[in-house]
Amino acid sequence: MTTIRVPYHLDEPLPEATLPDLPGASTVSPDLPDGDLWARMAHLHEEVAVRVAESVRAAEAPAVLSGDCMVALGTIAGVQRAGVDASVVWFDAHGDLQTLETSASGYMGGIPLRILVGYRPELSAERLGLRAVAEERVLLVDGRDLDPPEAEFLAASPLRRYGVEEVAAEILPPGPIVLHVDLDVVDPGEFEGLLFPTPGGPGVSAVLDAARRVLHTGRVAALSIGCTWDPDRSDPAARSGLVADLVSHRASTG
């Protein structure tokens, strides 16, 4: 099974050790061209899309490890290129549904899910050939820390939000699935060193169980894992344990 490591946070390379090194994993680490954030990220995400498409065409379900959630756009573009029209299940403590116009922090890692459902295609989607995923085919899991504009968006959107405990085959969107797990969904009391620690979340085993319930449908076309931690403040053994567990559930789907 293919595992692809993408050690970047937005357009910044991360220390190699940020991402666990699983057996047989390959690493995407291009030099990014000069240019604005979106051009640089498009270059990176294009490489991810190429590798993911190759793997999906070979009838595998690749796992992509990254330092942010934006890389998921490249993963989903790659799945689409391989001819798979996937729904998306997005585990995250945050909504990732911000916009450039409403973000109070200006943090671009807060908007990838909004891009995925069609926001300002010129930023990223058009460069990657990413087709917007219909909001009714996207499930946000947890998303306990929503900014007011995100809550407002969700109130008027068919994009559904569920708790980790509620994740079950019956509530999943139809068709093949890209499963994205930002590991900050885990409660910071159980996992130290997260970049955006958000109290009140599920524990490690509840997250793994819920992810397993998605993976065991046999419908997961690609697994995207946001390793959103500070490598200096988190425990390498805990990091690789968590990622290896998730990836092994992917493998066990056959």
Ligand SMILES: NC(=[NH2+])NCCC[C@H](N)C(=O)O
């Ligand atoms: N996936 C994440 N870590 N998102 C953090 C985003 C935090 C906040 N919603 C913002 O847009 O600034």
